[in-house]
Amino acid sequence: xxxxxxxxxxxxxxxxxxxxxxxxxxxxxxxxxxxxxxxxxxxxxxxxxxxxxxxxxxxxxxxxxxxxxxxxxxxxxxxxxxxxxxxxxxxxxxxxxxxxxxxxxxxxxxxxxxxxxxxxxxx
Numbered sequence: 001x002x003x004x005x006x007x008x009x010x011x012x013x014x015x016x017x018x019x020x021x022x023x024x025x026x027x028x029x030x031x032x033x034x035x036x037x038x039x040x041x042x043x044x045x046x047x048x049x050x051x052x053x054x055x056x057x058x059x060x061x062x063x064x065x066x067x068x069x070x071x072x073x074x075x076x077x078x079x080x081x082x083x084x085x086x087x088x089x090x091x092x093x094x095x096x097x098x099x100x101x102x103x104x105x106x107x108x109x110x111x112x113x114x115x116x117x118x119x120x121x122x123x
Contacts, residue, residue: 044088047095057082060101067105069112079103087116 003014008025015022047053060082070077083104086094094100104112 043092047088052096056096056098056101060098061103064103066103067108068102069104069108077105080106081109083109083112089120 002017004017005011006013006015006022006025007020008022008028011022011025013022013024021028061079065079067075067077067079081104083102084094085100085102088095091100
């Protein structure tokens with residue numbers, strides 16, 4: 001049977017291809033940062049992989065090459081991500097709305113995402 005290494009960083013335990021973690025690290029399966037989004041994202045995950053989103057995001061980043069949040073503070077920084085101002089989980093109908101997009105650097109995107117996650121937890 002074909003095997004690969006456990007998904008835990010630095011673990012060299014060989015496990016079957018059908019598993020992600022060895023028995024020692026099995027508890028990490030559900031606590032991985034993006035595991036939940038990837039496996040429960042459904043239409044959201046499919047949307048971010050769609051041709052419509054890929055093309056729109058690329059066009060927006062070409063038109064807005066600088067991070068819009070940094071720029072508003074007088075900082076010039078290259079944008080890395082095309083982001084929805086109003087998250088698509090809040091308003092699905094705005095997912096392809098040009099006016100609902102902004103270009104952000106990785107730091108600004110992470111800050112915004114942390115705030116959004118905290119707000120969803122508090123609701």
